[in-house]
Amino acid sequence: MPQFAANLSMLFTEVPFMERFEQARLAGFTGVEYLFPYEWPAAELQQALRTNSLTQVLFNLPPGDWGGGERGIACLPDRVEEFREGVLQAIEYARALECTRVNCLAGLKPADLDEDLAWQTLVENVRWAAKQLEAEGITLCLEAINSRVDMPGFFLDTSARVMRLLEEVDMDNVRLQYDLYHMQIMEGDLLRTVECLLPWIGHIQFADNPGRHEPGTGEINFSNVFRELDNLGYNGWLSAEYRPATTTAESLGWFQLTS
Numbered sequence: 001m002p003q004f005a006a007n008l009s010m011l012f013t014e015v016p017f018m019e020r021f022e023q024a025r026l027a028g029f030t031g032v033e034y035l036f037p038y039e040w041p042a043a044e045l046q047q048a049l050r051t052n053s054l055t056q057v058l059f060n061l062p063p064g065d066w067g068g069g070e071r072g073i074a075c076l077p078d079r080v081e082e083f084r085e086g087v088l089q090a091i092e093y094a095r096a097l098e099c100t101r102v103n104c105l106a107g108l109k110p111a112d113l114d115e116d117l118a119w120q121t122l123v124e125n126v127r128w129a130a131k132q133l134e135a136e137g138i139t140l141c142l143e144a145i146n147s148r149v150d151m152p153g154f155f156l157d158t159s160a161r162v163m164r165l166l167e168e169v170d171m172d173n174v175r176l177q178y179d180l181y182h183m184q185i186m187e188g189d190l191l192r193t194v195e196c197l198l199p200w201i202g203h204i205q206f207a208d209n210p211g212r213h214e215p216g217t218g219e220i221n222f223s224n225v226f227r228e229l230d231n232l233g234y235n236g237w238l239s240a241e242y243r244p245a246t247t248t249a250e251s252l253g254w255f256q257l258t259s
């Protein structure tokens with residue numbers, strides 16, 4: 001059975017961020033991820049991981065002005081220098097947190113930005129980042145995010161687009177981050193897609209749809225999905241990246257589907 005991680009940006013938000021590590025451990029998680037580590041000293045995060053015997057599974061590269069609505073800068077030609085600085089900052093944190101996987105958010109493509117120029121910028125940025133990360137033994141994930149509900153304009157919004165990018169970049173440490181929630185919205189056909197793309201999948205996240213709440217609140221058959229991922233031999237992390245419908249404690253019934 002794959003290992004389960006808690007996304008601390010969405011789960012356990014009933015308590016302050018630094019207290020969520022302990023809550024994750026008490027709930028039975030062995031790994032954690034969250035959007036960004038950069039506002040906390042790496043040593044503090046490292047301590048929280050160690051105290052709770054948790055693995056830092058993933059975090060995102062700096063995304064630009066998140067509060068101002070940016071969702072990554074990797075496809076933006078006028079932000080290449082900032083992108084590279086962000087990669088170096090992420091490496092510092094990944095080293096301290098012993099994290100072997102980071103996610104690159106491609107960004108929202110402005111309507112007036114030429115598609116080919118955005119694509120070329122993304123390819124070159126990903127290649128540059130992957131080279132820096134390769135030397136550290138870190139995998140660079142690229143997530144396809146739905147552009148129908150949550151992020152209109154997100155540049156990588158299907159698994160096919162991420163696969164095209166992976167082919168062009170052609171580096172062993174660049175992988176697809178497959179989020180079952182986003183892909184249910186954009187594509188459906190979850191299990192067949194995972195089966196086809198398994199060798200290129202570096203990380204999986206989940207939430208039910210619609211609503212982005214816990215398994216059992218929507219249309220995805222999670223007992224089949226978890227069982228099938230196991231049958232397919234997926235041995236990576238499965239991260240719970242959902243907004244609890246009520247409280248986090250009440251949302252964790254899906255754990256029973258995994259034993």
Ligand SMILES: O=C(O)[C@H](O)C(=O)CO
Binds near residue numbers: 143145205241
């Ligand atoms: O929203 C998601 O699915 C992500 O995984 C993320 O990290 C950025 O929003």
Ligand SMILES: [Mg+2]
Binds near residue numbers: 179205241
């Ligand atoms: Mg996700």
